[in-house]
Amino acid sequence: MLELVDVAKTFAPRRGAAVTALAPVSLAIERGTFLTILGPSGCGKSTIFNIIAGLEMPSAGTVTLDGTSILGMSGVVSYMLQKDLLLPWRSIIDNVVLGMEIDRVPRADARARALPLLERYGLGGFEHRYPAELSGGMRQRAALLRTMLCDRDVVLLDEPFAALDAQTRADMQEWLLDVWDDFKKTVIFVTHDVDEAVYLSDEIATMSARPGRIIERRAIELARPRKRSVVTTAPFTAYKEHFLALLHRPVGEALAS
Amino acid sequence: MSADLTEIAAPIAAVPHPPAARGTLRRVYHESAPATWSVLAGRFGIAIGVLVLWEVLARLHVINPFLWSQPTAIAAEFWRTLMDGSLVEDASFTFTATICGFVIGTVSGSAIGLSFWWSTWYAKVMEPFLIVFEGLPKLALAPIVVLALGLGIASKIGMAVALTIVISALTTYSGMRAVDRDLVRLVFSLGATRWQVFSKVILPGTFPAILSAMRINIGLALAGAIVGEFIGSQHGLGRSIDYAGQTYNIALIWSGVFTLSLLSVALYIVTSWLENTLLRRFFHTTTSR
Numbered sequence: 079m080l081e082l083v084d085v086a087k088t089f090a091p092r093r094g095a096a097v098t099a100l101a102p103v104s105l106a107i108e109r110g111t112f113l114t115i116l117g118p119s120g121c122g123k124s125t126i127f128n129i130i131a132g133l134e135m136p137s138a139g140t141v142t143l144d145g146t147s148i149l150g151m152s153g154v155v156s157y158m159l160q161k162d163l164l165l166p167w168r169s170i171i172d173n174v175v176l177g178m179e180i181d182r183v184p185r186a187d188a189r190a191r192a193l194p195l196l197e198r199y200g201l202g203g204f205e206h207r208y209p210a211e212l213s214g215g216m217r218q219r220a221a222l223l224r225t226m227l228c229d230r231d232v233v234l235l236d237e238p239f240a241a242l243d244a245q246t247r248a249d250m251q252e253w254l255l256d257v258w259d260d261f262k263k264t265v266i267f268v269t270h271d272v273d274e275a276v277y278l279s280d281e282i283a284t285m286s287a288r289p290g291r292i293i294e295r296r297a298i299e300l301a302r303p304r305k306r307s308v309v310t311t312a313p314f315t316a317y318k319e320h321f322l323a324l325l326h327r328p329v330g331e332a333l334a335s
Numbered sequence: 336m337s338a339d340l341t342e343i344a345a346p347i348a349a350v351p352h353p354p355a356a357r358g359t360l361r362r363v364y365h366e367s368a369p370a371t372w373s374v375l376a377g378r379f380g381i382a383i384g385v386l387v388l389w390e391v392l393a394r395l396h397v398i399n400p401f402l403w404s405q406p407t408a409i410a411a412e413f414w415r416t417l418m419d420g421s422l423v424e425d426a427s428f429t430f431t432a433t434i435c436g437f438v439i440g441t442v443s444g445s446a447i448g449l450s451f452w453w454s455t456w457y458a459k460v461m462e463p464f465l466i467v468f469e470g471l472p473k474l475a476l477a478p479i480v481v482l483a484l485g486l487g488i489a490s491k492i493g494m495a496v497a498l499t500i501v502i503s504a505l506t507t508y509s510g511m512r513a514v515d516r517d518l519v520r521l522v523f524s525l526g527a528t529r530w531q532v533f534s535k536v537i538l539p540g541t542f543p544a545i546l547s548a549m550r551i552n553i554g555l556a557l558a559g560a561i562v563g564e565f566i567g568s569q570h571g572l573g574r575s576i577d578y579a580g581q582t583y584n585i586a587l588i589w590s591g592v593f594t595l596s597l598l599s600v601a602l603y604i605v606t607s608w609l610e611n612t613l614l615r616r617f618f619h620t621t622t623s624r
Contacts, residue, residue: 133520153526163518167539167618176535180527208619228525 080107080130080232080264085139087125098289100125102139105283105292107264109231114267114279118325122290123268127236130266131157143232156228160240162221164209170220171196171205177228192227199223199257215246219253226261233261236268251277252306259303272321276300277309284324294324404585412586413593421575426594428570429560432488433602436495437549437556443496444503445545451508452537453529458508465508469501474562481566491571495559499552503545510544511537543618546610553606557599572598 087100100122107113115123128134130141132151141148148154156177164173174196175188183191196205201219209217218238225233235254239247251274258265269275275282276298284294298317300308308314386406392398393405400408416422451458477494484490514537522532564573572591579587 131524133524152524156525157521159517159521161515161517163515163521165518165536165539167542176522177525179535180522180525180531210619 079109079144080266081105081140081142082126082130083140083142085126085129085136085141087122087129087134088137100136101289101291103290103292105295107266109264110262112258112265112267112278112280114269114275114282115285116269116272116275116282116321116325117285117290118270118287120290121285121287123270123285124236125290127157127234127266127268130232131155131234154230155232155234156225156230157234157236158221158225158238160237162209162214162217164217164221164224166209169206169208170201170212173209173220174224174227176224181229192223195223195227199253213246214242215250218242218250222254222257226257226263230263232264232266234266234268237270238267239274240269240271247274248306254278255302255304272318272325273309276314276317276321277304282321284321296320401583402585404589408586409589409593412584413590416575416587416590422590422594425570425572425575425591426598428488429491429557429564429572429595430598432491432560432563432571433495433553433557433598435488436492436559437499437553439492440496440499440556441503441545441549441552444500445507445548447500447504448507448511448545449538449541452511452533465501465504469505473497473559477562477566481563486567486569488570490566491560491563491568494563495556498555498559502551502555503548506544506548506551507541510547511541513544514540539617543614546613549610550603550606553602554599557595557602561595 082103082105084102084104085100086098086102088096088098090096103122103126105126115126117123125134129136130148132148132154135150143154164170165176168176171189171192174192175183175185178188178191179185193205196202199219201216201223204212204216209220212220222235222238225235239250242250255278267275267278279298281295281297283292284296285291286293300313300317389398389403390406393400393403413422416425451461473494476497480493480497481490484493518540519532519536522536527535560571561573561576564571565577568574572595576588576591576595579585579591
């Protein structure tokens, strides 16, 4: 279980008042859960993301994985951003095995492990191509596969499909669910897109901005595996309406609750 | 909404075309790529035209043939030095000095630039020194370099290194800082050591900048070698030009300058080719910048 207890972040500029980026946030995530952090821009989603990833230290609070503190630790989670961050001078297969290579898995073994997965996840035949030769969607697939193959228990995804066109994005969401189903990892997905959040998640933690805080946590009880057609069903629409209303609530009202 | 649109649109539609604009039809300007043969013909035409004009003006004594020489005399001088072997000997001396200086300057300059990645303190301390040395007119150092390293090839290599090393260091340094920080963070977060980040991300990520510095450096290395030869040398195209100037052999100066230009263009072409080949082969891109 991944647990955040009273995690807060304030920035103290040299002059002027300290800025609270993140009000104390507590969040417990069961192993194997797909949790989405949904919120408008500037709500501190990426701050939470960076703190869990160990890239930033919180001003207060603790982050533990199965009881062990992971504050500022690398090598516990693997993450992926909107940018694919593939190395342009490496072929797709050599990009995908990067994490294993850093763990000093012999290159031949790493490749042997990655190759069937490339086939399975729609990158078959592209293993010796280079990132510049692939479309944005393909590059994101490679980036996600690299993230999954790092073999960490927790995977963080920060708006990974935000730069893709609507059609590719829908394909990628379905594809992500397949991958998640196979790898059985805890996924924390950050997005501001309500449709994406409802379609993908087991649970959604909704945040409000300034200061960033979690205003609601709700389970999404739509049966899995989810077909694309779920998005036109009544329960889906009800969830969607709920979250849209929640996100567009006036700030004062959100704070009062 | 639609009512608004008609209200706005109506007066615009009512404006009559100015009468002059109505009758004048003009073909849309469309530039097409010129034929290769015509471009080549133009280039040769200009080169031959300048040479012929120069020769004619010198023969008619419109310009002083003693001061300016003339193409036929230059060609004769070129042929003479080519036949007696001195041209090839001088050119290969200058070529060797240039290449040695270029390689030493580029490699050590890039190494200095890359070393800044390892410590921000060290990089910050060194930065002003680098900028001062970059701003320094290094050609003015030539007498010292020649005195220190002697009249042989070492001082020419030394000058070529002096001209190229800082450019390489600075270009490498800025190329290195342009490597995506998110990428560096990602690789660190995968548990990579500093050496792994350096060898897997920083070094290959900086390589295109190192390559693009090569193209600038090859010309600078040649200039450095020539200046070294001007100050004091027994061989080289620079010495040959200097000697020709002292003995008023203007045709030999021109012949030397012409040889230098050939050398310079050849070096530039080879370096550009090398850069593009390496970029394509290792970086799978053709854009160098």
